[in-house]
Amino acid sequence: MGENDPPAVEAPFSFRSLFGLDDLKISPVAPVHFDCSGKYRCRSSFKCIELIARCDGVSDCKDGEDEYRCVRVGGQNAVLQVFTAASWKTMCSDDWKGHYANVACAQLGFPSYVSSDNLRVSSLEGQFREEFVSIDHLLPDDKVTALHHSVYVREGCASGHVVTLQCTACGHRRGYSSRIVGGNMSLLSQWPWQASLQFQGYHLCGGSVITPLWIITAAHCVYDLYLPKSWTIQVGLVSLLDNPAPSHLVEKIVYHSKYKPKRLGNDIALMKLAGPLTFNEMIQPVCLPNSEENFPDGKVCWTSGWGATEDGAGDASPVLNHAAVPLISNKICNHRDVYGGIISPSMLCAGYLTGGVDSCQGDSGGPLVCQERRLWKLVGATSFGIGCAEVNKPGVYTRVTSFLDWIHEQMERDLKT
Structure with a gap:
């Protein structure tokens, strides 16, 4: 668990994936506290180093993470x-x-x-x-x-x-006109960063294209299925049925080292493709947000995916759907009538307390995007919820700004190998 992650609680919830993690019970486990106040904490070992030793050209942590x-x-x-x-x-x-x-x-x-x-x-x-x-x-x-x-x-x-x-040309919808409105079914090039993550040919989760080689998704999608050769990625499509979109092989999967399958925090992972994507009107990367970039409560953002259109329906939707959802403050989301204190600073809630609009099973790992200065930015990755579109139970997303350091470190390490 990260330092800001919530304690384990006894509450039923559903991950937004399609392979048996629904209605999981969270078991109480005593968190390990290791105080590094005013210092840099090495993730690879129980060790604190002085801040002056970070980025000084000497690897003080076990795996050298202090030099990334x-x-x-x-x-x-x-x-x-x-x-x-x-x-x-x-x-x-x-x-x-x-x-x-x-x-x-x-x-x-x-x-x-x-x-x-x-x-x-x-x-x-x-x-x-x-x-x-x-x-x-x-x-x-x-x-x-x-x-x-x-x-x-x-x-x-x-x-x-x-x-x-x-560093990258991102966040543009080159082939989509915003004058096209109405309905929840998405059109080609409307969400050009949307990826379908398929295990042995079956859609299980969503993901977001951030570079020609890297896809962001949720850790719970890949934790128990850590077999890169069994995964393929499809992008640039709307329908999962009879679609000619090519499948892209996966070379490597990296999930957050502090993700635990029966706990809620650090639900983020990266997939590296075996070969680069070719960007066009239907396939484009979404922008990562910048460090310390804030997205205000109430801002209307968009979630998309092939998830079930009804809670408990089980099967993925054959077509890509989307929904507009306002961001909800963690204070409101942690209210006892909503999620009762389990929402950590590295999580983000979006949706309607009145219910009716939400992500659902099969949407896990997919994007929550907000438009800023004409650029679309990846603000969240779909993580979990209680049911789908229920009253006082909005969707919960991994807050991407909380994991920018981790994302960039994984890509930097890979670039150096």
Whole structure:
């Protein structure tokens, strides 16, 4: 369990998958507490290290995890930050060269980049104006292979500008017109990042395309079926029946190390395809949100999938459906009449307390997306609920912003192997 995950409780719930995890009972298990206040906690061992030792070029944790996740993009504007000297610091555009963006994106697990730009410091949210770094202009370009080893700390940016970064072209619906309205059945290219995860040829869960090689889904979809060769992925389709969409082989499955099958937290996994997808009007990646990017309560977002259209129906829907669902604050979702305290900060609720609209069995792992500045962002991955569309039981999703570090670390590790 993560430090912010809820305690185990005695409450029936349904994972939103199709293979026998429904109506599971959560068993009470005493959580292990290991205090690393003010320090960095190694996940691979019961060890705390000083924050100054993170991203310092020396692997202090057992598997070297303290030397990953040293770069991030944050806030509404995708500001580039580097972890150095014990804290996150914003990158000044002074002495920045465009090809350094390749280095930054590689440290986020992306093999290439789209663009880097600059933004006035005065336009930043407050938390990004506190500490700054610049690239050491005395370093030869071939020595700038890791940004956190190539910067020096400064009080402000002489240029008055900082670096923004975009590593992948994402979040666009190139072949879909929003003028098409009505009904719940989805159209081709309406949700071009939607994936069908199929085990031995049968749809079990949904997923979201984030790069040509990587799909995000729920850990409970793959935990007991950890057999990459038995999985295939289909994308760019609406109907599961008689569809000519090719099946893509899976090379690797990674689920969160703190996911436990009879507990609720850390319900996230990644699937790496054996070969890259070719993007077109029907297949596009969704954007990951940025670190510390907030999506307000009440914002209307969208969930999609081939899940059952009625609670207890069991079988997947033959066609892709979608629903508009407003985000619900964790405070309201944790009310005793709703989920009674089991919703952790790394979870997200969306739906209607009055019931009637919800994700359901077969939707697990699929996207909850919100549109921000014309880009669609993956805010949640469908996780669980009590029944489907019941009163006071909205859908619960894995909060993607809580797992950005984990996602980028897995992709960065794979890029280096």
